[in-house]
Amino acid sequence: MATASRPRTTEAFITGADVVVESLIAHGVDVIFAYPGGASMPLHQALTRYKDRIRTILPRHEQGGAFAAQGYARTTGRPGVCMATSGPGALNLVTAIADAKMDSVPLIALTGQVGTSVIGTDAFQETPIVEVCRGITKHHYLVTDTADIARVMREAFHIATTGRPGPVLVDLPKNIQVAQIVPDYTVPMNLPGYHPERRQPHPEQIAQVAAAIKRAKKPVIYAGGGVITGEASNELRELARRTGIPVTMTLMGLGAFPAADPLCLDMLGMHGSVYSNLAVDEADLLLAIGVRFDDRVTGKVAAFAQHGFIVHIDIDPSEINKNKLVHIPIVANVKDALTELNKIVEPPTASLGEWHSQIADWKQQDPFAFDTKYPGILAQEAIAELSRLTADRDTIISVGVGQHQMWAAQFYKFERPRTWLSSSGLGTMGFGLPAAMGAKVAHPESIVIDIDGDGSILMNIQELATCTCEDIPVKVLLLNNQHLGMVVQWEDRFFKGNRAHTYLGPIDRPEAVGEGDGISPKNRYPDFVAIAEGFGWQAETVSAKRDLEAALLRLIEAPGPALLDVQVPYQSQVLPMIPSGMTVKELIRQ
Amino acid sequence: MRHVISATVQNVPGVLAHVSGMLASRGYNIDSLAVGETEDRGFSRMTFVLRGDDRVLDQVRRQLEKIVTVVRVDDISSRNHVERDLMLIKVAATAGPTRTEVKELAEVFRGRIIDVAADSVIIEISGTEEKIEGFIELMRPLGILELVRTGRIAMVRGSPPTRELTEAADGARPADSAPIRESLA
Numbered sequence: 001m002a003t004a005s006r007p008r009t010t011e012a013f014i015t016g017a018d019v020v021v022e023s024l025i026a027h028g029v030d031v032i033f034a035y036p037g038g039a040s041m042p043l044h045q046a047l048t049r050y051k052d053r054i055r056t057i058l059p060r061h062e063q064g065g066a067f068a069a070q071g072y073a074r075t076t077g078r079p080g081v082c083m084a085t086s087g088p089g090a091l092n093l094v095t096a097i098a099d100a101k102m103d104s105v106p107l108i109a110l111t112g113q114v115g116t117s118v119i120g121t122d123a124f125q126e127t128p129i130v131e132v133c134r135g136i137t138k139h140h141y142l143v144t145d146t147a148d149i150a151r152v153m154r155e156a157f158h159i160a161t162t163g164r165p166g167p168v169l170v171d172l173p174k175n176i177q178v179a180q181i182v183p184d185y186t187v188p189m190n191l192p193g194y195h196p197e198r199r200q201p202h203p204e205q206i207a208q209v210a211a212a213i214k215r216a217k218k219p220v221i222y223a224g225g226g227v228i229t230g231e232a233s234n235e236l237r238e239l240a241r242r243t244g245i246p247v248t249m250t251l252m253g254l255g256a257f258p259a260a261d262p263l264c265l266d267m268l269g270m271h272g273s274v275y276s277n278l279a280v281d282e283a284d285l286l287l288a289i290g291v292r293f294d295d296r297v298t299g300k301v302a303a304f305a306q307h308g309f310i311v312h313i314d315i316d317p318s319e320i321n322k323n324k325l326v327h328i329p330i331v332a333n334v335k336d337a338l339t340e341l342n343k344i345v346e347p348p349t350a351s352l353g354e355w356h357s358q359i360a361d362w363k364q365q366d367p368f369a370f371d372t373k374y375p376g377i378l379a380q381e382a383i384a385e386l387s388r389l390t391a392d393r394d395t396i397i398s399v400g401v402g403q404h405q406m407w408a409a410q411f412y413k414f415e416r417p418r419t420w421l422s423s424s425g426l427g428t429m430g431f432g433l434p435a436a437m438g439a440k441v442a443h444p445e446s447i448v449i450d451i452d453g454d455g456s457i458l459m460n461i462q463e464l465a466t467c468t469c470e471d472i473p474v475k476v477l478l479l480n481n482q483h484l485g486m487v488v489q490w491e492d493r494f495f496k497g498n499r500a501h502t503y504l505g506p507i508d509r510p511e512a513v514g515e516g517d518g519i520s521p522k523n524r525y526p527d528f529v530a531i532a533e534g535f536g537w538q539a540e541t542v543s544a545k546r547d548l549e550a551a552l553l554r555l556i557e558a559p560g561p562a563l564l565d566v567q568v569p570y571q572s573q574v575l576p577m578i579p580s581g582m583t584v585k586e587l588i589r590q
Numbered sequence: 591m592r593h594v595i596s597a598t599v600q601n602v603p604g605v606l607a608h609v610s611g612m613l614a615s616r617g618y619n620i621d622s623l624a625v626g627e628t629e630d631r632g633f634s635r636m637t638f639v640l641r642g643d644d645r646v647l648d649q650v651r652r653q654l655e656k657i658v659t660v661v662r663v664d665d666i667s668s669r670n671h672v673e674r675d676l677m678l679i680k681v682a683a684t685a686g687p688t689r690t691e692v693k694e695l696a697e698v699f700r701g702r703i704i705d706v707a708a709d710s711v712i713i714e715i716s717g718t719e720e721k722i723e724g725f726i727e728l729m730r731p732l733g734i735l736e737l738v739r740t741g742r743i744a745m746v747r748g749s750p751p752t753r754e755l756t757e758a759a760d761g762a763r764p765a766d767s768a769p770i771r772e773s774l775a
């Protein structure tokens with residue numbers, strides 16, 4: 001194994017921790033979200049020595065820091081970096097690491113570890129974090145020689161950001177951090193089994209795709225997060241424009257294709273649009289681009305796009321034929337494949353006029369809709385209003401997980417990639433606030449709004465403090481229905497409305513057992529305005545429809561961090577819905 | 591179907607745990623797994639025996655290749671190859687006719703007695719799975735006291751496929767350029 005040669009010349013020795021920080025800077029890192037502890041103190045001490053080049057933000061929980069790093073990475077495409085101490089600190093990163101793996105987010109997670117001499121002795125705050133994280137990282141390192149740090153950091157950044165991006169964990173024992181060394185940053189990487197650059201589209205396959213497009217009468221593009229990760233949004237738009245093929249997107253793909261484009265079919269899948277699901281069901285050609293045929297998209301996978309010839313373009317060979325057998329698998333960077341395709345592609349020979357008008361009919365019959373006559377504020381309406389009011393502004397949206405997430409996906413109109421942050425694969429509640437925080441750090445000029453639920457936000461509520469103390473003015477639109485709305489929806493659909501621990505107020509209230517109107521309980525719990533104000537935020541609550549627009553504008557225009565608590569009913573459901581494992585034929589409209 | 595897969599991996603700590611953890615978490619059934627250094631000390635070779643249809647095999651290969659420290663994956667059983675298992679078996683046999691019988695049977699199977707105690711012997715035997723299984727069945731009535739097997743190792747006949755360790759296409763195999771026609775339905 002190649003290790004760093006150590007030219008012990010007159011150069012100054014520095015600590016392993018300094019090598020880590022210098023490596024971060026060399027890889028363009030300008031911010032790290034780091035929570036200190038015994039085993040990572042040398043790293044924090046080193047960070048203070050380089051504070052003019054790298055900003056260290058102190059989250060209030062390691063998970064918040066890791067999701068903030070994700071928010072940074074998801075909105076910039078550059079790797080996000082978080083750090084924690086050994087044991088509990090490292091374990092608190094685990095959920096966000098798994099989340100980054102599922103959603104292909106380039107994340108560098110640094111952890112302190114107990115000294116190498118006591119590893120394996122159940123030392124204080126010792127956990128085998130590399131063992132814990134093996135299956136949920138793209139790669140992982142336990143560094144056992146200070147001389148390896150420079151190479152490991154180089155490999156970590158290379159692996160995290162190339163091919164299908166993902167999280168890389170670097171575990172750094174304390175004695176490795178404090179040992180002195182003359183670093184050699186020129187040490188080559190030692191990755192004989194890692195060659196994503198070899199995944200190039202074959203010209204004959206691209207020609208086959210072009211031929212399939214030419215033959216198609218009912219083609220659909222199914223675009224996913226890979227289009228955004230692969231920076232191929234412009235190429236996708238060009239393909240659609242040149243061929244007239246309508247585009248539907250996965251939850252991860254939103255923003256890859258502009259919502260305002262007439263060819264846009266919005267999101268597909270379980271809570272996707274009726275028209276996108278019908279179009280995929282009837283398609284004779286499905287161009288699956290940067291997607292993984294997730295069960296929330298396909299429903300019953302055998303019936304998904306069953307009439308279509310399927311082209312699958314993805315950078316990850318293990319996604320090919322994993323869930324769905326396809327006809328033309330192309331293992332390549334989406335941008336490269338689409339660039340090559342756009343050079344030769346021609347519109348279908350047969351006019352797509354009939355197909356377009358069929359889709360237009362479907363769109364007209366079943367648009368995303370909500371009850372506009374409802375006397376109070378519906379969550380959907382609050383989101384649609386926010387979308388309208390921020391349409392001409394530079395806005396980034398993050399969400400938690402649940403009903404509000406799906407409604408945001410349905411009713412917020414995304415025009416640009418990297419403006420929509422959602423924990424999509426893992427579905428981690430508590431993602432929204434810290435992700436917004438990281439996005440705001442990367443984009444201080446943008447308005448960054450976390451659309452959140454009252455269940456989700458509590459899972460990382462402590463980051464309200466970080467926003468105040470580190471001067472990160474994000475906004476929260478809190479859609480507060482006093483329930484775990486998505487689980488309630490499933491209880492009502494599939495469990496005869498039996499409330500099983502889905503009411504978030506005191507358990508002696510009638511709502512806890514599914515009684516009482518619950519629309520606006522007299523004593524709402526908790527008092528999010530008081531909580532936010534306690535953390536130094538501007539906050540208000542709104543329940544009347546006529547007050548909504550003004551309150552939203554105050555939220556948007558607030559100079560500092562601001563929260564708007566919107567009282568919404570828990571009875572509304574996310575529709576349409578294709579129940580798990582079913583097909584578009586079982587789609588629920590009402 | 592039964593497949594013998596060989597994975598060449600970087601000889602670094604944790605690679606066995608990584609590979610076996612991946613196989614377990616994705617629910618693949620492994621009959622046997624053997625690991626050892628290769629001709630190049632920087633690399634180890636893992637040999638798996640796996641049951642599953644071609645699609646399972648394909649997924650296992652791709653998931654293995656996805657692991658950063660896995661350098662190359664070969665489906666040995668799709669080519670002309672040899673495979674062997676090594677077994678040590680301790681059989682109850684005091685001096686006398688039983689021990690003679692054991693000795694004779696071991697000779698027939700080209701095994702060797704490598705240890706003799708007052709009431710038992712240890713036999714070393716290598717060969718194909720069928721041969722090993724056959725010998726075990728013959729020993730069973732005599733009383734098997736202890737048995738240990740290495741798991742399958744295998745090698746393709748003829749010119750070595752492992753020369754250019756890093757030349758393996760990382761996922762983008764020629765097979766990917768051929769559309770999968772059988773799924774047209």
